[in-house]
Amino acid sequence: MMRKKELKLVLTFHTTADAMAMEKACKEQNAPGRLIPVPRAISAGCGLAWCAGLDTRHILKQLMDRVGIEEQDMHECMI
Amino acid sequence: MIYLDNAATTIRKPQTVIDAVASAMCSMGNAGRGVxxxxxxxxxxxxxxxxxxxxxxxxxxxKQIAFTSNSTESLNIAVKGTLVPGDHVITTALEHNSVLRPLYELEKTGVELTILDSDRLGRINYEDFHQEIRENTKAIVCTHGSNLTGNLIDIRRVGQIAAKRGLLLIVDASQTAGVFPIDVQKMHIDILCFTGHKGLLGPQGTGGLYVRPGLAVRPFKSGGSGVQTYSKSHPAEMPTALEAGTLNGHGIAGLSAAADYLLETGIDAVRIREQELMDRFYKGVRDIPGVTVYGDFTSMERCAIVTLNIGDYDSSEVSDELLMTYGISTRSGGHCAPLMHQALGTAEQGAVRFSFSHYNTEEEVDIAIRAVRELAPEE
Structure with a gap:
């Protein structure tokens, strides 16, 4: 069986390079989350997304502003 | 990690390839620049x-082999270097975006484009080529093997059609070079585009194209060639015509070692092993309730790819679950093959692709089968 889904924060990016910058920045600053394939609820295409708990929105947004990463979109979806 | 994403890139390379790259990085100068x-x-x-x-x-x-950085670059050179506004070109729904996007780009400039449909198993009808050929048809551009389903296109048959009608045949061998026999002369292939990092087992950043003798392809870059310095134009002779600038010599050294490995091992042995593993996986998953396998499995003479979905689960979730719970690497989503997904009816769901290397083992395949079985919803 697949894991039980939870509502999560999912950030998509314009490019893979942006997604990698996000992972690097989060690792360096101990920010939560991990890379996942973009869920179909967001886009049928390919790509990487950053998935983290709903309560991390503010921390991640601050981090991204600080290091200059621009997300394409920020979603809440069941992962 | 159990790596079953070999259609994206073969992760395990022969040790001789790694050694050749390392050795080249310690000693290699710039080919053709200085003596x-x-x-x-x-x-x-x-x-x-x-x-x-x-x-x-x-x-x-x-000298008919020119090096590029990948299939995409080769295909762009081939397509944009042979077609002009007013020409008509035929391609298929099996194609990767590296074929489709350059063609869509050319369509905007006045090149006429026909895309042959496939059926629900991802097969084309070869008679369609005959029906779609027009007076101004210049070329057929088609893949040798679908990166999504693993289905092959009978290039020899397409080559006969192209030769009979005086058309150029440009082949995307991204999924087949190094694994399936390719004879450009017998298959009437005018341009063969290949990448080095998949079946050829070489480093990423290597690739190339074969161009038939006498066929002039317009290069999209010009510059340093190491010869004819005082000429204002780039040399027109192959392979220099298509190789402006310093080549990826370090990578090509690895590709050369990879070619040695394949010539010594024999591509038949590599292919048979891959197909055995694919067959084992296919037979292990095809009857699991809720699992849908895509593509034509009436013959095992196909690329070592099994693409499937489990129920109506999002393919990216399944791929993520395979990784997180079982340590199995696969590819989900659209695979840069939008028309093939549309033909299969998987444009929204995507699909999970398992692709095998001859380095994979039966044990790895069996773990993957078990994982699919466990992920399938209980009845």
Whole structure:
């Protein structure tokens, strides 16, 4: 069986390079989350997304502003 | 990690490939630039790589092989370097975006484009080529093997059609080079585009194209060639015509070692092993309730790819679950093959692709089968 889904924060990016910058920045600053394939609820295409708990929105947004990463979109979806 | 994403890139390379790259990085000069031991060594290494690839593809001469950084670059050169506004070109729904996007780009400039449909198993009807050929048809551009389903296109048959009607045949061999026999002369292939990092087992950033002798392809870059310095135009002779600038000599040294490995091991042995593993996986998953396998499995003479979905689960979730719970690497989503997904009815769901290397083992395949079975919803 697949894991039980939870509502999560999912950030998509314009490019893979942006997604990698996000992972690097989060690792360096101990920010939560991990890379996942973009869920179909967001886009049928390919790509990487950053998935983290709903309560991390503010921390991640601050981090991204600080290091200059621009997300394409920020979603809440069941992962 | 159990790596079953070999259609994206083969992760395990022969040790000789790794050694060749490392050795080249310690010693290689710039091929064709200056005459010194280091530059001559580079030129010899690169020429030997041409020779081996010419042998693999049965090219007339090594100089008909030009190096690029990947199939996408080769396909862009091939398509944009042969078609002009007013020409008509035929391609198929099996194609990767590296074929489709350059063609869509050309369509905006006045090139007419026909895309042959496939059926729900991802097969084309060869009669459609005959029906779609027009007076201004210049070329057929088609893949040798679908990166999504693993289905093959009978290139020999398409080559006969192209030759009979006086059309260029441009083949995308991204999924087949190094694994399936390719004879550019017998198959009437005018341009063969390949990448080095998949079945050829070489480093990423290597690739190339074979161009039939006498066929002029307009290069999209010009510049340093190491010869004819005082000429205002880039040399027109192959392979220099398509190789402006310093080549990826370090990578090509690895590709050359990879070609040695394949020539010594035999591509038949590699392919048979891959197909055995694919067959084992296919037979292990096809009857699991809720699992849908895509593509034509009436013959095992196909690329070692099994693409499936489990129920109506999002393919990216399944791929993520395979990774997180079982340590199995697969590819989900659209695979840069939008028309093939539309034909299969998987444009929204995507699909999970398992692709095998001859280095994979039965044990890995069995773990993957078990994982699919466990993920399938209980009845």
């Amino acid at each position: 010194n031991d280091a530059s001559l060594g580079a030129a010899r290494t690169i020429y030997e790589a041409r020779e081996k690839l010419a042998r693999l593809f049965h090219a007339e001469q090594p």
